[in-house]
Amino acid sequence: MTLRERQKQQTRRDLLEHAKALFVERGYAAVTIDDIVSAVGCSRATFYLHFTGKPEVLQKIGAETMAQRAVAVYAELDEVLDSGSRAEFTRWMRRAVAWFEENQAILPAWDEAVALEPEFRAIAKRAVDELPAAMPRYLQRWGPQRRAEAHLRIELLVSQLERFFTRWAVQGTITSTADEAAEVLSDIWFPALRPPR
Template structure:
């Protein structure tokens, strides 16, 4: 709840609030650095608190556990949240323009490039802690929740299918980027400058995301 002064204006943050924000940001930043450097299973809460110079009690004032910290890192420190990428897609699909979708695929792949260091941590967390599956599931649901116009163009009885198609798109883009840019196990040089990766992916996904026209 926002604190207000006597005139009804937002009160200036006090020193304690500033310290709490500073500590939270330090936990996020150091947690991210350690996860990237050592991998998620090899980092403990004690490692993070030592890096920050705070106690475990302070850590638990901000986060429930290590899984909560990772989810917060993704929500608060990634460049341009994934949800915004799919809100952008919602507007792009409404245009019905294939060329706009190609440009969106380029932007989506750029998002992966900007956040590539932290991406493997999610797979590591899922493998190490089955409970993280619920957090991963929620993150996917957030993406389709950001696409109300797309969902509303589908018959209500097929909203589950519409969501599933977006989830498959998310999965393919992530796996393509991981294999091509992180692992180096897939490569596409193209048949010429006119056929980019984004264009090939758009050929597959633009028609797959179109709502049915016979219902």
Template sequence: MPSLRDEQKRLTRARIIDAARQLFAAQGYSGVRVDDIAAAVGCSRATFYLHFTGKTEVLRAIAEQSTLPSVMRFYDDLDRVLDNGSRAEFAAWMTRAIGWFFEHKELLPAWDEATAVEPEFRAAARAGISALSDRMTSYLSRWPADRRDEARLRIELLVAQLERFFTRWAMQGTIDVSAERAAEVLTDIWFPALRAP
């Protein structure tokens, strides 16, 4: 059973993560300082640094805690969808993917910003994208061994296009289309592009 001190540490860490999530969502990555996070929690900088090395590590903890598990499940599901070869199921997956982006919309700008300015976060983002293709074992197994890098690249390009589309469409408003129409067109592009040879 954890001691009272261990429980207090766990609660403080959770409060730091929660406060940072809210601040990153409201102000982006660069707009938030460690002092802002500590003030929102009501703790000192020293207490913050007992739990995290900096705001990059907090953002990574947010991703690992809430975003990464759900996105991994999405790509497990895509592996299953591609196994059965149904265009209709792929279109349904695409609609769910757009819904996932809506669900996580508030933190996407902070992640993009951190990826652009923090080499450490960039490496973590790269590892996360690689992990998505690595999870799609059934899909990868249908590709000849000498073309598996191409299969991984196709998955990574899908991830990149979905992220950029969503940013331009739902966040910047520079693409004018309904979610339903976007899912249809993205299905037209990606369903044939992801077929194994």
């Protein structure tokens, strides 16, 4: 790799790192491309050599910090559901809440971008659509004729987890421990993810 290529990669990493810090500090809408390039010390032209705009920057931040782990969390759920153990499911639920805790700082910016940027809605939808694909045994148990329902159940699980986490950790409007929440969420979701006989 040439020095120029290394510098280009470093500039890209710097843009992502500073954009993430700004999104966490100020929120998605309040941050401009000028803010990002100013923090890095480069030009707008340099920014556009790497990214098409703010939505792509946030998408790359999400892909690097969240998306791969999210798919791994749901691949793990596939194994847990295959075991048939409610206790394992509750432990999975606690790990899922922990995943949200790890990504807590960037999640409000992600939600804001989904609300503000039509193109980002498609990115967010793709991220959720990929989760059932990480769960082949789960989908197989529902069968091809009920695959859409199986997908919907995972989407609803993700939505409830996201909403719970926002109200619990971000807004502080739900008061419970993570373990209490994991137990109640398991009561709801362990039977809901098992196909009716």
